[in-house]
Amino acid sequence: AQKITQTQPGMFVQEKEAVTLDCTYDTSDPSYGLFWYKQPSSGEMIFLIYQGSYDQQNATEGRYSLNFQKARKSANLVISASQLGDSAMYFCAMRDYNNAGNMLTFGGGTRLMVKP
Amino acid sequence: DGGITQSPKYLFRKEGQNVTLSCEQNLNHDAMYWYRQDPGQGLRLIYYSQIVNDFQKGDIAEGYSVSREKKESFPLTVTSAQKNPTAFYLCASMTGGVWSGELFFGEGSRLTVL
Numbered sequence: 001a002q003k004i005t006q007t008q009p010g011m012f013v014q015e016k017e018a019v020t021l022d023c024t025y026d027t028s029d030p031s032y033g034l035f036w037y038k039q040p041s042s043g044e045m046i047f048l049i050y051q052g053s054y055d056q057q058n059a060t061e062g063r064y065s066l067n068f069q070k071a072r073k074s075a076n077l078v079i080s081a082s083q084l085g086d087s088a089m090y091f092c093a094m095r096d097y098n099n100a101g102n103m104l105t106f107g108g109g110t111r112l113m114v115k116p
Numbered sequence: 117d118g119g120i121t122q123s124p125k126y127l128f129r130k131e132g133q134n135v136t137l138s139c140e141q142n143l144n145h146d147a148m149y150w151y152r153q154d155p156g157q158g159l160r161l162i163y164y165s166q167i168v169n170d171f172q173k174g175d176i177a178e179g180y181s182v183s184r185e186k187k188e189s190f191p192l193t194v195t196s197a198q199k200n201p202t203a204f205y206l207c208a209s210m211t212g213g214v215w216s217g218e219l220f221f222g223e224g225s226r227l228t229v230l
Contacts, residue, residue, distance in 0.1 A: 004158075006158075009156075033216050035218055035219075042223070043204060043206075043223060043224040043226075044221060044222075044223045044224065045159075045206060045208075045219075045221035047218040047219070047220075050216065050218060052216055091158060091159070101147075101164045101166060101172060102147055102166070102210060102217075103149055103161050103164050103174065104159075104219055105161075106151075106158040106159040106160075107158055108157060108158045109156075109157070109158050111156075
């Protein structure tokens, strides 16, 4: 069974600094994908970044990058130059290739608070 | 604009009543999903559907029912058998056959049982 673990319930970061949100996963399937979503207080889920298990390079999308360490089964999200608008819940999620329904399994989330 | 519309955004229900949450998408996506989120928690899968007239139970399907009569629509009924229905419900969809694709989410429906 898939499992996603986010060990940081809450984090503070100073505006303009970088922050790393941790995510570890567990799957026996060699083919899988990892996703990060942002959930502001309004509740909608915003897709941020995707990393495939066979991708040779770490994914990047603007200020977001994914520190993918396959042997350690970790997929940490790095946000550079934090902004006040980055304050939100962040969820790591995974889908493996044997997942017939293509659903995502989510971690428990990390609440990020950006200080001015 | 293409997207997923959930309604109502807020809903109050008395104990013992069934309630149906609407989810409509105009993205032409094959697969649709319902997730439940409790305060400060992650998302848990209730039901999903990959094609019209077919759906499967997720991890926490007890007390819920769904239908998929049209590609665009995937309503969720929270029945009186659901012991703790107060939660935030999120509907999502994705293109079928692209397993690396992300889920697109609606804005959610917040259900409170009085």
